[in-house]
Amino acid sequence: MTAPIKRLFVFPLFFLCIACNDENQRQNTGNINSTKTEDNFLPSWNDTETTTKIIDFVEMTKESGGIPEADRIAVFDNDGTLWSEQPMYFQLYFAIDQVKAMADDHPEWKDEEPMKSVLAGDLESLKSQGLEGILKLVMTTHAGMSEMEFNQTVKQWADTATHPVTNLRYIDMVYQPMLELLDYFRANGIKTYIVSGGGVSFMRAWAPEVYGIPKEQIIGTTLKTEFVSDEEGQRVMRQPTIDFIDDKEGKPENINRIIGKKPLIAFGNSDGDLAMLQYCASRQGPSLPAYIHHTDSTREWAYDRDSHIGQFDKGLDEATEKNWLLIDMENDWNAIYPQK
Amino acid sequence: MTAPIKRLFVFPLFFLCIACNDENQRQNTGNINSTKTEDNFLPSWNDTETTTKIIDFVEMTKESGGIPEADRIAVFDNDGTLWSEQPMYFQLYFAIDQVKAMADDHPEWKDEEPMKSVLAGDLESLKSQGLEGILKLVMTTHAGMSEMEFNQTVKQWADTATHPVTNLRYIDMVYQPMLELLDYFRANGIKTYIVSGGGVSFMRAWAPEVYGIPKEQIIGTTLKTEFVSDEEGQRVMRQPTIDFIDDKEGKPENINRIIGKKPLIAFGNSDGDLAMLQYCASRQGPSLPAYIHHTDSTREWAYDRDSHIGQFDKGLDEATEKNWLLIDMENDWNAIYPQK
Numbered sequence: 189m190t191a192p193i194k195r196l197f198v199f200p201l202f203f204l205c206i207a208c209n210d211e212n213q214r215q216n217t218g219n220i221n222s223t224k225t226e227d228n229f230l231p232s233w234n235d236t237e238t239t240t241k242i243i244d245f246v247e248m249t250k251e252s253g254g255i256p257e258a259d260r261i262a263v264f265d266n267d268g269t270l271w272s273e274q275p276m277y278f279q280l281y282f283a284i285d286q287v288k289a290m291a292d293d294h295p296e297w298k299d300e301e302p303m304k305s306v307l308a309g310d311l312e313s314l315k316s317q318g319l320e321g322i323l324k325l326v327m328t329t330h331a332g333m334s335e336m337e338f339n340q341t342v343k344q345w346a347d348t349a350t351h352p353v354t355n356l357r358y359i360d361m362v363y364q365p366m367l368e369l370l371d372y373f374r375a376n377g378i379k380t381y382i383v384s385g386g387g388v389s390f391m392r393a394w395a396p397e398v399y400g401i402p403k404e405q406i407i408g409t410t411l412k413t414e415f416v417s418d419e420e421g422q423r424v425m426r427q428p429t430i431d432f433i434d435d436k437e438g439k440p441e442n443i444n445r446i447i448g449k450k451p452l453i454a455f456g457n458s459d460g461d462l463a464m465l466q467y468c469a470s471r472q473g474p475s476l477p478a479y480i481h482h483t484d485s486t487r488e489w490a491y492d493r494d495s496h497i498g499q500f501d502k503g504l505d506e507a508t509e510k511n512w513l514l515i516d517m518e519n520d521w522n523a524i525y526p527q528k
Numbered sequence: 529m530t531a532p533i534k535r536l537f538v539f540p541l542f543f544l545c546i547a548c549n550d551e552n553q554r555q556n557t558g559n560i561n562s563t564k565t566e567d568n569f570l571p572s573w574n575d576t577e578t579t580t581k582i583i584d585f586v587e588m589t590k591e592s593g594g595i596p597e598a599d600r601i602a603v604f605d606n607d608g609t610l611w612s613e614q615p616m617y618f619q620l621y622f623a624i625d626q627v628k629a630m631a632d633d634h635p636e637w638k639d640e641e642p643m644k645s646v647l648a649g650d651l652e653s654l655k656s657q658g659l660e661g662i663l664k665l666v667m668t669t670h671a672g673m674s675e676m677e678f679n680q681t682v683k684q685w686a687d688t689a690t691h692p693v694t695n696l697r698y699i700d701m702v703y704q705p706m707l708e709l710l711d712y713f714r715a716n717g718i719k720t721y722i723v724s725g726g727g728v729s730f731m732r733a734w735a736p737e738v739y740g741i742p743k744e745q746i747i748g749t750t751l752k753t754e755f756v757s758d759e760e761g762q763r764v765m766r767q768p769t770i771d772f773i774d775d776k777e778g779k780p781e782n783i784n785r786i787i788g789k790k791p792l793i794a795f796g797n798s799d800g801d802l803a804m805l806q807y808c809a810s811r812q813g814p815s816l817p818a819y820i821h822h823t824d825s826t827r828e829w830a831y832d833r834d835s836h837i838g839q840f841d842k843g844l845d846e847a848t849e850k851n852w853l854l855i856d857m858e859n860d861w862n863a864i865y866p867q868k
Contacts, residue, residue: 258742335784379744392788402598403788404719410785415777415803422803422810424784431785437755444675444764445750445771446786448732448743463755463762470762 229372232365232523238515242369245453245476246376255452255474262373262453263443263464264366266384266391266408268498269457269480270399271362272351274489276497278358279386280322282345286329303328327428331411334423335389342393356525359398364523366455370399378453382406383443385435385460389426407442409434435460440467450475457482458498462506469510478513479503487524488517569712572705572863578855582709585793585816586716595792595814602713602793603783603804604706606724606731606748608838609797609820610739611702612691614829616837618698619726620662622685626669643668667768671751674763675729682733696865699738704863706795710739718793722746723783725775725800729766747782749774775800780807790815797822798838802846809850818853819843827864828857 233239249255267273287297287306297303302321305313314321330338346359354361370380380401382391388408396402410431413424434442440463443451454461454468457480465477482491482498492500507514517524573579589595607613627637627646637643642661645653654661670678686699694701710720720741722731728748736742750771753764774782780803783791794801794808797820805817822831822838832840847854857864 258736261744388785388788396598404601404786406788413781413784415780415807417803417806422780422806424780424807440755440762441753441764444753445728446744448728448746463757466757466762467755467764 229375230365230368232368232521234520234522236516236520238513238520241513242476242478245474246373246378248474249378249452250376257377259449259452260378261381261447261449261451262378262455263381263383263407263447263451263468264370264454265456265458265461265464266382266386266395268482269363269455269461270366270382271358272488273498274491275353277386278351278361279390280326281349281351281358282342282390283325283329285345285349286341287325290329330387330390331426331428334425335413336423338389338426339393342390346394359394360528361525362398363521364526365521367399367526370401373453374400380405381447381451382408383434383439383464384408385433387411388434407434407446437463439464443467452476454478455480456503458500459503460498462503465503465512466506469512476513477507477510478515479507480515480517483516484518484521484524486518490518569715570705570708572708572861574860574862576856576860578853578860581853582816582818585814586713586718588814589718589792590716597717599789599792600718601721601787601789601791602718602795603721603723603747603787603791603808604710604794605796605798605801605804606722606726606735608822609703609795609801610706610722611698612828613838614831615693617726618691618701619730620666621689621691621698622682622730623665623669625685625689626681627665630669670727670730671766671768674765675753676763678729678766679733682730686734699734700868701865702738703861704866705861707739707866709795710741713793714740720745721787721791722748723774723779723804724748725773727751728774747774747786777803779804783807792816794818795820796843798840799843800838802843805843805852806846809852816853817847817850818855819847820855820857823856824858824861824864826858830858 230239230243233242249260264270267277271278284306287303291297291303291307294303297307302314302317302325305311305317305321306325314325333341346357348357350357351361373380380399382395382399382401382405384391384407386408388406388410391406391408392403395406412427412429412431414427416423416425432438432442436459439461443449443464450471451464451468452471452474453476454465455478456462456465461479465479468475469477479500481500481504482489484490491498492504494501504514506512515521570579570583573582589600604610607617611618624646627643631637631643631647634643637647642654642657642665645651645657645661646665654665673681686697688697690697691701713720720739722735722739722741722745724731724747726748728746728750731746731748732743735746752767752769752771754767756763756765772778772782776799779801783789783804790811791804791808792811792814793816794805795818796802796805801819805819808815809817819840821840821844822829824830831838832844834841844854846852855861
């Protein structure tokens with residue numbers, strides 16, 4: 189089920205990888221198989237064992253002797269778990285779009301890498317500059333402004349920017365079944381968090397409206413910041429230095445730091461989420477560690493062990509060995525993206 | 529109104545200062561002056577202009593065109609704002625108590641500073657070792673174990689440990705008027721957070737029960753951590769290195785990082801809270817930056833500009849100049865601690 193992936197770039201850092209998928213056609217239409225009633229919270233989930241396990245788990249939490257309210261915490265990876273991540277992380281498209289948008293004010297960029305390559309549309313040249321080039325690209329577009337300014341810039345981008353393969357807006361490439369799952373969890377008293385390798389300020393600009401998750405329940409990678417108080421007022425300025433990478437072991441470390449509890453439920457899709465799912469599984473009492481397996485080469489992208497975006501290898505082994513919930517996108521979901 | 533403060537120690541770091549107050553008698557009894565009805569949320573607050581301003585502000589948030597629900601965020605400093613902080617920060621008493629509790633397993637400490645001085649009860653000698661000694665004391669007692677182990681240790685201490693001056697348990701030296709205020713805010717849809725220079729894991733062990741604030745709404749100073757996954761299971765280990773000091777400019781930086789919004793309401797009591805209150809005051813639209821002024825030398829401690837715990841000098845000037853809410857503990861509160 190793995191679609192051929194043409195790897196353009198390989199970088200070791202969280203949202204900095206780029207790959208390219210040969211398939212140019214994605215279908216946004218869902219095939220409604222479910223026999224479930226209309227009042228069901230999960231209309232885009234088929235009547236499979238997977239769906240039953242989720243519903244049974246949620247029912248268990250509410251039973252007498254179930255899960256104390258304070259412990260009803262569900263954490264979700266974002267890229268590949270709540271929205272698509274192919275052929276490259278959407279935040280990198282933002283960085284590239286920003287270079288183009290800012291270019292008029294920066295005539296020097298036509299001679300300055302990696303902006304020169306980005307402006308020329310030469311991703312092969314960007315690739316050849318390695319991590320150093322990508323980091324410079326990200327810092328140029330993500331730092332040097334206040335949090336409020338950055339928030340507004342991302343918001344404007346998210347309102348209009350579209351994906352080069354699907355021509356859908358990025359924010360319309362969220363998974364309809366996951367939107368339903370978030371609502372279903374919240375309706376049952378489970379607090380939903382994002383815990384993503386993506387930038388926290390990037391996500392906070394659009395994710396609250398799209399997912400119904402408030403800013404304070406979004407955890408992600410951070411830049412260092414500086415509080416400034418002067419004649420122009422008080423603001424937090426974004427510095428061009430990584431503060432914390434919220435990926436792999438960083439996920440449970442950040443969950444401990446910010447939430448302070450082992451999560452009851454954890455959803456991910458890649459090896460970058462494995463430590464978070466292990467952390468969830470290690471809590472005393474019941475837990476629901478769950479992996480989404482990208483098996484649908486027709487309606488989305490199919491990839492796992494060999495993908496350089498969202499590689500799912502060790503996690504797939506461990507999920508199988510430990511009988512964690514494994515969601516098969518092709519078989520468990522009857523829709524991928526929301527119908528507009 | 530400033531009581532004489534006998535300074536024992538002076539250290540620059542957040543919870544590491546020690547001072548000593550000459551007054552040995554504290555009164556826990558409140559003098560009920562209020563004419564307010566019994567159903568009032570704030571029975572320990574007198575009918576003063578201060579109390580009226582708080583109530584008017586909360587009523588405003590709920591009016592049509594008031595404050596959007598997502599922006600109803602109130603942040604509170606802890607030491608000196610929600611509980612007492614004299615004659616030294618309570619977390620340092622914990623560190624000293626821990627050295628004593630752990631001493632049997634560490635015979636080497638009788639020759640190893642600063643534990644040697646702590647075990648001998650020689651605070652003057654501890655003082656002479658400066659910041660280096662205090663840091664070693666804190667790291668010895670706060671690091672090298674899992675978060676769960678540390679949580680249990682603090683919880684056991686908090687359940688029984690008592691204050692050397694009042695003989696009350698530390699967790700009974702929280703301010704009754706502030707407990708009422710927290711309840712009042714929450715009853716009106718305002719989300720309450722702690723943003724303290726104290727250790728986040730130290731506070732999470734007792735503060736949820738005492739203040740009704742869940743762990744994920746407690747922000748504080750952090751140590752670096754490491755996620756460990758081995759045959760003993762998965763856990764987050766506490767490392768003997770400071771990660772982030774949540775004081776002064778660190779407070780708005782951490783509020784931005786973790787909450788992602790300028791707070792609507794901010795309560796503090798010292799210059800360490802000034803940046804947080806400025807940040808609150810700078811939000812677009814209404815805000816309520818508030819300072820608690822320790823004016824009550826009979827029922828608590830009176831201190832401000834010259835105190836080396838909770839120094840309140842620049843903050844007092846700015847609060848006066850900008851007409852921020854200034855709570856006079858002696859005149860605005862008819863009780864200090866909860867009646868048991």
